[in-house]
Amino acid sequence: MEKLKNYINGQWVDSRSEQFLNVVNPASQEVLAQVPSGNALDVADAAQAAHEGFQEWKNTPVSKRVQYLFKLKTLLEDNLDDIAKTIVLESGKTFLEAKAEMVRAIENVENACGMPAMMQGEFSEDIAKGIDEYMIRQPLGVCACIAPFNFPGMITFWFLPYALACGNSYIIKPSEKVPLTMTKIVGLMDQLDLPKGVLGLVQGAREVVDAILEHPVVKGISFVGSSNVAKYVYSKGAAHGKRVQAQGGAKNPVVVLPDADIDMTTQIVIDSVYGCAGQRCLAASTIITVGDHKDITESLVESAKTRKTGFGLDSEVQMGPVITAESKNRVNNLLDKGIKEGGRVIVDGRNPNIPGFENGNFIAPTIIEDIPLDGELAATEIFGPVLSLVHINTIEEAIRFINSGRYGNMACVFTSSGLNARKFRHEAEAGNIGINIGVAAPVAQFPFSGWKDSFYGDLHGQGKHAVEFFTQTKVVIERWLKEWNRKF
Ligand code: NAD
Numbered sequence: 001m002e003k004l005k006n007y008i009n010g011q012w013v014d015s016r017s018e019q020f021l022n023v024v025n026p027a028s029q030e031v032l033a034q035v036p037s038g039n040a041l042d043v044a045d046a047a048q049a050a051h052e053g054f055q056e057w058k059n060t061p062v063s064k065r066v067q068y069l070f071k072l073k074t075l076l077e078d079n080l081d082d083i084a085k086t087i088v089l090e091s092g093k094t095f096l097e098a099k100a101e102m103v104r105a106i107e108n109v110e111n112a113c114g115m116p117a118m119m120q121g122e123f124s125e126d127i128a129k130g131i132d133e134y135m136i137r138q139p140l141g142v143c144a145c146i147a148p149f150n151f152p153g154m155i156t157f158w159f160l161p162y163a164l165a166c167g168n169s170y171i172i173k174p175s176e177k178v179p180l181t182m183t184k185i186v187g188l189m190d191q192l193d194l195p196k197g198v199l200g201l202v203q204g205a206r207e208v209v210d211a212i213l214e215h216p217v218v219k220g221i222s223f224v225g226s227s228n229v230a231k232y233v234y235s236k237g238a239a240h241g242k243r244v245q246a247q248g249g250a251k252n253p254v255v256v257l258p259d260a261d262i263d264m265t266t267q268i269v270i271d272s273v274y275g276c277a278g279q280r281c282l283a284a285s286t287i288i289t290v291g292d293h294k295d296i297t298e299s300l301v302e303s304a305k306t307r308k309t310g311f312g313l314d315s316e317v318q319m320g321p322v323i324t325a326e327s328k329n330r331v332n333n334l335l336d337k338g339i340k341e342g343g344r345v346i347v348d349g350r351n352p353n354i355p356g357f358e359n360g361n362f363i364a365p366t367i368i369e370d371i372p373l374d375g376e377l378a379a380t381e382i383f384g385p386v387l388s389l390v391h392i393n394t395i396e397e398a399i400r401f402i403n404s405g406r407y408g409n410m411a412c413v414f415t416s417s418g419l420n421a422r423k424f425r426h427e428a429e430a431g432n433i434g435i436n437i438g439v440a441a442p443v444a445q446f447p448f449s450g451w452k453d454s455f456y457g458d459l460h461g462q463g464k465h466a467v468e469f470f471t472q473t474k475v476v477i478e479r480w481l482k483e484w485n486r487k488f
Contacts (some may be wrong), residue, residue, distance in 0.1 A: 007201035009049035026092035038204015043211035053197025105157035111444035112161035137471035139167030143220035152181035158461030234456035250409030260414035272438030331384030338377035408451030
């Protein structure tokens, strides 16, 4: 059985921890590899190497630093199918979903290639007689990413290309549930011949996170995961003087107004709810119909029933399993709560039969109708293929419900009225708004926003926010002696 290693100082090395966790294929329960649970010594080694690598990297011109990213783009593209296959095996998603995730990762590499212009400073001449003032951007130092399981390849790339292009060295801590994808990608990045230490990979779980949060040379931390851990990482990281951006969980509402196009809405909403088996931080979760709901309900039910669930490498399959058996139990328990609260299951995907994959963590598309808006199911992140359908009377009521929630990752509206769409985007409290869009995922030029308990911090990942996050500004006020001699 393969035992995964850390990548430190340009070399693959054994973890200093002797504890290992199984990496499991969620479709079959086959053990794919073993990942070290990691410890503070691993982090100390990686941080020290990254700190040394930083001294050379920060003095490498930005135009040269992005040359590594151009090569990285080609490497990722040339190995896309291989990476996607690994994503399928360890995360359970379909091959097409895995490829789409890597396309998003590559888009961020492309965007960060514009860093020579993106991190340009500002200059003002003669702010007083003979005195000039300018602002330059300099890298922070050693930065780190702590990633969740649901996008084993993409999420690290909301940060890594920008961090490196800005001149930081970078440590990756993948989710211990899906460490194979980043191990493969770092293996490819080894071919880039970055200065030693500039890139590190530390495998592991909580102990590694705590060590990253405490290590003095780590200056910036990007976290993505569940809200409670995000809040913990944000507060502990900040208490240790680090710059932290921490993206948390979500519970994404979608409002369907009476003037929405039923066919288009159905197709987009169903893709949003069941894509990646509902394990997307931008997965639609609660569908709120306003006014007459007979046609849209029938259409959603019909479409959910035809979605094929199974092993992600089967080309006919549209939806894979959830990540672990515990996850499956959690989703089923939440459904039970929804039923106790008065909800009715109108499409029941619990415990489907998937021939050849009887042990997989499968839940087929499920719809529960009429859950109470003030109940537990309506408020809790499900992170599984369950659509909660609720019917109300006005757009105002829908927006009030959305704004009463704990999360603010995404809110969507389906309508053909510009006026209603405008009201919705203006009033709904979420960082990403979709108007006739089911997964409002910002492209690489835009920040991946999130509000309320979906985000702790200020600057988000991607685009200009990433440049600001991964640099610190230095303002220089300058006078030269010759000017001093000028008459004031
Ligand atoms: P998670 O919070 O369990 O784990 C995320 C990371 O934190 C992992 O690397 C894990 O090793 C580490 N971790 C877990 N528990 C910890 C603890 N107690 N102390 C320190 N570190 C800990 O999240 P997950 O289950 O891997 O991912 C799913 C969650 O991520 C969902 O809530 C989803 O909404 C969220 N997510 C959010 C976004 C976003 O952009 N807002 C994107 C993707 C996923």
